[in-house]
Amino acid sequence: MNDFVFQSPTRFVFGRGYADRIGGEVAALGAKRALLVYGGGSVVRTGLLARVTASLDAAGVGYVELGGVRPNPEVGIVRKGIELARHEHVDLVLAVGGGSVIDTSKAIAFGTSYQGDVWDFFMRKATIGACLPIACVLTIPAAGSEASGSCVISNDELDLKKGVNGDVFRPRVAVLDPEVTFTLPQYQTAAGAVDIICHICERFFSGAGAVPVTDNIACGIIRAVIDAATTVTATPDDYDARATIMWSGTLAHNDLCGCGRASAPTKRAGGWESHGLEHEISAHRPEVTHGAGLAVILPAWMRYVWRADRERFLAFAKGVFDVEPVDQTDEATQDAITYAIDELQRFFVSLGMPRTLADLDLAPAEVDGWLQTLRQNKGERFGELRPLTMEDARAIYLSAF
Numbered sequence: 001m002n003d004f005v006f007q008s009p010t011r012f013v014f015g016r017g018y019a020d021r022i023g024g025e026v027a028a029l030g031a032k033r034a035l036l037v038y039g040g041g042s043v044v045r046t047g048l049l050a051r052v053t054a055s056l057d058a059a060g061v062g063y064v065e066l067g068g069v070r071p072n073p074e075v076g077i078v079r080k081g082i083e084l085a086r087h088e089h090v091d092l093v094l095a096v097g098g099g100s101v102i103d104t105s106k107a108i109a110f111g112t113s114y115q116g117d118v119w120d121f122f123m124r125k126a127t128i129g130a131c132l133p134i135a136c137v138l139t140i141p142a143a144g145s146e147a148s149g150s151c152v153i154s155n156d157e158l159d160l161k162k163g164v165n166g167d168v169f170r171p172r173v174a175v176l177d178p179e180v181t182f183t184l185p186q187y188q189t190a191a192g193a194v195d196i197i198c199h200i201c202e203r204f205f206s207g208a209g210a211v212p213v214t215d216n217i218a219c220g221i222i223r224a225v226i227d228a229a230t231t232v233t234a235t236p237d238d239y240d241a242r243a244t245i246m247w248s249g250t251l252a253h254n255d256l257c258g259c260g261r262a263s264a265p266t267k268r269a270g271g272w273e274s275h276g277l278e279h280e281i282s283a284h285r286p287e288v289t290h291g292a293g294l295a296v297i298l299p300a301w302m303r304y305v306w307r308a309d310r311e312r313f314l315a316f317a318k319g320v321f322d323v324e325p326v327d328q329t330d331e332a333t334q335d336a337i338t339y340a341i342d343e344l345q346r347f348f349v350s351l352g353m354p355r356t357l358a359d360l361d362l363a364p365a366e367v368d369g370w371l372q373t374l375r376q377n378k379g380e381r382f383g384e385l386r387p388l389t390m391e392d393a394r395a396i397y398l399s400a401f
């Protein structure tokens with residue numbers, strides 16, 4: 001087990017109807033006036049926003065609203081939020097939404113006390129210092145931003161999407177109310193489940209070898225998500241299944257599943273190959289939902305690299321699907337591993353996720369464009385379990401059509 005530092009300082013307030021508790025939670029942090037950040041309208045439609053504002057009113061916490069955060073949020077709305085936060089003297093940023101809204105709130109929170117432009121942090125021209133406290137009410141389990149120390153923002157003018165990492169902007173409190181996700185469309189539920197599983201796999205398939213405690217946690221969460229997502233596909237208002245997915249999304253990305261696997265305590269575990277490959281697809285084709293792209297790319301990446309670390313893939317096959325080779329031969333090993341990869345893909349497809357990139361209306365002619373920006377973002381080689389060249393990346397993309 002490698003050395004690690006694990007910090008998950010968020011207070012998780014998890015339960016049925018708990019969205020109504022946000023006011024009390026925010027007041028307990030000493031906040032008097034919050035910047036209330038939300039997205040495109042599902043929180044208005046479902047009545048969640050009204051519940052949150054009623055809860056703030058009841059707790060005596062003032063607020064000013066900033067709506068309209070888009071998926072893959074842009075720095076423009078972050079700058080607008082920073083101006084608003086300063087002008088209105090808010091002392092906390094409250095996100096009501098998914099990863100895009102929470103990441104926007106994080107950037108506003110660390111940008112407000114900085115005198116320069118917030119984009120400086122993303123260009124590594126400035127180091128994050130003071131940060132307003134962040135609270136959130138999660139609406140979609142997927143990105144894991146409610147507990148993560150990462151924040152990703154796009155800059156349309158520069159055609160860039162950049163991330164920063166830090167513990168200072170992990171949310172102080174996250175209200176997780178599974179009932180809020182009853183209204184989530186099946187496609188978004190499924191894409192979220194894929195993203196959650198992929199966050200775990202990116203860490204599981206690091207080059208660190210076996211870390212039994214972390215490996216068991218990782219495989220256990222994946223098994224739970226497979227069961228729960230299957231249940232929710234048939235019964236969208238199954239509380240326990242929704243609750244399982246929601247908590248899994250948090251644990252998948254708060255670094256618990258990376259403990260002991262990172263090459264250095266300051267690093268995140270894993271090579272993040274599938275996220276790197278998928279990122280280029282949804283950057284070029286924003287209509288592709290991140291989780292749907294991952295549903296195709298993760299199995300394609302697995303099929304391409306498994307020979308580089310048979311032991312890791314056998315651990316995955318056994319830990320998630322109870323599959324072991326019938327004997328020690330190469331053929332039996334290959335059968336067990338490919339069965340597990342096929343099972344994972346069958347599960348994704350059973351949720352309504354695409355099997356191929358063609359199912360997402362993508363064409364092989366687009367691959368060159370993805371590779372061009374992949375090279376800009378990652379250099380000539382990236383990844384950990386088996387570092388990928390641009391030719392490897394091309395082969396993986398093409399294998400997925």
Ligand SMILES: NC(=O)c1ccc[n+]([C@@H]2O[C@H](COP(=O)([O-])OP(=O)(O)OC[C@H]3O[C@@H](n4cnc5c(N)ncnc54)[C@H](O)[C@@H]3O)[C@@H](O)[C@H]2O)c1
Pocket residue numbers: 039040041042046070071072073097098099100101103139140142143151152153154180181182183184185188282288289290291
């Ligand atoms: N920082 C980033 O760049 C970042 C972070 C997370 C996600 N993303 C990207 O943004 C996309 C959207 O992810 P997101 O996490 O922000 O989700 P989101 O909040 O945009 O939700 C996705 C869709 O589901 C609907 N929805 C969400 N919660 C709902 C609920 N409880 N009931 C009914 N409908 C609900 C939304 O209206 C929306 O149509 C992803 O595909 C991903 O690619 C980007």
